[in-house]
Amino acid sequence: MTPGSPEALRAALVTNLVNSGALSEEWVSSVAAVPRHEFLPETIWADENGGDTECSRSESPDRWMKLAYADVPIVTQWDDGAEADRSMPTSSASMPTMVVEMLGDLGTAPGHRVLEIGTGTGYNAALLSHRLDAENVSTVEVDAKVTAQARTALRSAGYTPEVVCGDGSFGWGARAPYDRIISTVSLRDIPPAWLAQTKPGGVIVSPVSPLFGGGAVVRLTVGDDGTASGPFTRSAAFMMLRQQRYQAASVDDYLPGDWPGGSGQSWTEFDPEIIGGDWLAQFATALALPDVYYRRHEFGDGGWTWWLFDTAVTSWATVDSVPGESRFEVRQSGPRRLWDEVEAAYNQWTATGRPGYERYGLTVTPAGQTAWLDKPDNVIPEHRP
Ligand SMILES: C[S@@+](CC[C@H](N)C(=O)[O-])C[C@H]1O[C@@H](n2cnc3c(N)ncnc32)[C@H](O)[C@@H]1O
Numbered sequence: 001m002t003p004g005s006p007e008a009l010r011a012a013l014v015t016n017l018v019n020s021g022a023l024s025e026e027w028v029s030s031v032a033a034v035p036r037h038e039f040l041p042e043t044i045w046a047d048e049n050g051g052d053t054e055c056s057r058s059e060s061p062d063r064w065m066k067l068a069y070a071d072v073p074i075v076t077q078w079d080d081g082a083e084a085d086r087s088m089p090t091s092s093a094s095m096p097t098m099v100v101e102m103l104g105d106l107g108t109a110p111g112h113r114v115l116e117i118g119t120g121t122g123y124n125a126a127l128l129s130h131r132l133d134a135e136n137v138s139t140v141e142v143d144a145k146v147t148a149q150a151r152t153a154l155r156s157a158g159y160t161p162e163v164v165c166g167d168g169s170f171g172w173g174a175r176a177p178y179d180r181i182i183s184t185v186s187l188r189d190i191p192p193a194w195l196a197q198t199k200p201g202g203v204i205v206s207p208v209s210p211l212f213g214g215g216a217v218v219r220l221t222v223g224d225d226g227t228a229s230g231p232f233t234r235s236a237a238f239m240m241l242r243q244q245r246y247q248a249a250s251v252d253d254y255l256p257g258d259w260p261g262g263s264g265q266s267w268t269e270f271d272p273e274i275i276g277g278d279w280l281a282q283f284a285t286a287l288a289l290p291d292v293y294y295r296r297h298e299f300g301d302g303g304w305t306w307w308l309f310d311t312a313v314t315s316w317a318t319v320d321s322v323p324g325e326s327r328f329e330v331r332q333s334g335p336r337r338l339w340d341e342v343e344a345a346y347n348q349w350t351a352t353g354r355p356g357y358e359r360y361g362l363t364v365t366p367a368g369q370t371a372w373l374d375k376p377d378n379v380i381p382e383h384r385p
Pocket residue numbers: 090091092093094117118119120121122123124125140141142143146166167168169184185238239240241242243
C-alpha cells in the first residue's frame with residue numbers, strides 16, 4: 001500500500017478505531033471497504049483545533065485526502081446551501097468514531113431492514129449497504145441538492161440503497177416496518193412515525209438534543225404496544241433536524257419594556273457559568289426542564305448575563321455572573337421562577353451523584369416522551385406550571 005494513498009489512510013483509520021474500542025468487530029470489514037473520500041465534495045471544512053478550516057481538494061490534494069480519513073467531523077454544507085456567511089453548518093460527514101459507535105449501538109444482523117434519517121454525504125448509508133445489502137437500506141435526506149449528491153456518490157461507489165428526498169421526521173412508510181432506524185441528525189422529540197414504522201423488538205438509535213443544552217445518543221427498543229424505551233449511550237453533538245430547530249420568541253415578547261421591568265430581585269451563590277462549562281450538567285438540567293432554554297451575553301471583563309426563558313413565553317430570569325464575586329444578582333419575572341428551577345435541577349443532579357449519560361434514558365409513546373434515571377419507572381419529574 002502506498003503511504004498517503006486512500007487505502008493506506010483507510011487502513012490506519014480502521015486500526016485507530018479498533019484500538020480505541022469504537023469500532024466493533026461486525027463493522028470492521030465495512031469501514032475497511034467503503035471509500036469515505038468518494039463521498040466528500042471538492043471543498044470541505046474540517047473541525048480541527050476547535051474551528052472549521054476549509055480545504056479544497058484541487059488546491060491541497062494530500063491534506064484533503066488525509067482529512068477524509070481523519071477522525072474529525074467534516075462540514076459539507078452551510079446554511080441549508082445558501083452559504084452566504086457560513087453561520088450554521090447544515091450537512092456533514094460525521095466524525096468516524098461517532099459513526100461507528102452509533103452503528104455498534106444499532107446492533108444489526110444480516111437481513112435486517114434499516115431506515116437511516118439524514119443521508120448527508122451517503123457514507124453511513126454505504127456502510128449499512130455493505131453490511132446488510134443495499135436492498136435492505138433506505139435513507140431519507142431533506143435537502144434536494146444533498147440528496148442528489150449522495151445518490152450519485154453511492155451509485156458511483158457501487159451501492160444502491162433507496163435514497164429518498166423528504167422530511168425524515170415522518171420516517172419512510174413505503175418500506176416499513178423496519179428492524180432498525182438510525183438517525184444521524186439530532187432532535188428534541190422522537191417522532192411518533194418512527195415508533196409506528198419499527199417492528200416490535202426493533203431498535204431506534206438517534207441523537208437527542210434537549211433545548212437547554214447537552215446532547216446524547218439514545219437507544220430505544222420498541223415494545224409490542226408501540227411505545228419505546230431505552231438508555232442514552234454516549235454524549236453527542238449533532239446538527240438539528242431542520243423542522244426541530246428552535247425558533248425562540250424575541251426578548252421583547254417576554255419583557256416588553258426595559259430590563260428589569262417588574263421582576264423580583266434576589267441573590268444566589270451559584271455561578272451559572274458552572275453549568276455553561278459542563279455539557280453533562282446542561283443535559284441533566286435539560287431533562288428536568290425540557291421547556292426552558294438560556295442565552296448568555298458577555299457584558300465585559302469576563303462577566304456574563306444569563307437569560308432564562310420558557311417556551312410558553314410566560315417567564316424569564318437573568319443572572320449576572322461576575323468573575324471573582326461570591327454572589328450573583330438574580331432577576332425573575334412571571335409565574336415561574338426559572339433560575340430557582342435551574343438551580344434546583346442542577347442540585348438534584350449533584351445530589352444523585354452526578355449521573356452520566358448512560359444512567360439516563362427515555363420512554364417514548366405516541367403522546368410524548370419522558371426521561372428517567374436508572375430505570376424507566378424512575379421518571380424525572382418535569383416542571384409543570
Ligand atoms: C450530520 S448530517 C448526516 C451525516 C450522514 N449520515 C453521513 O454519513 O454523511 C445530517 C443530515 O441530516 C439532514 N437533515 C436535516 N433535517 C432533516 C430531515 N428533517 N429529514 C432528513 N434529513 C434531514 C441534513 O440536511 C444533513 O444532511
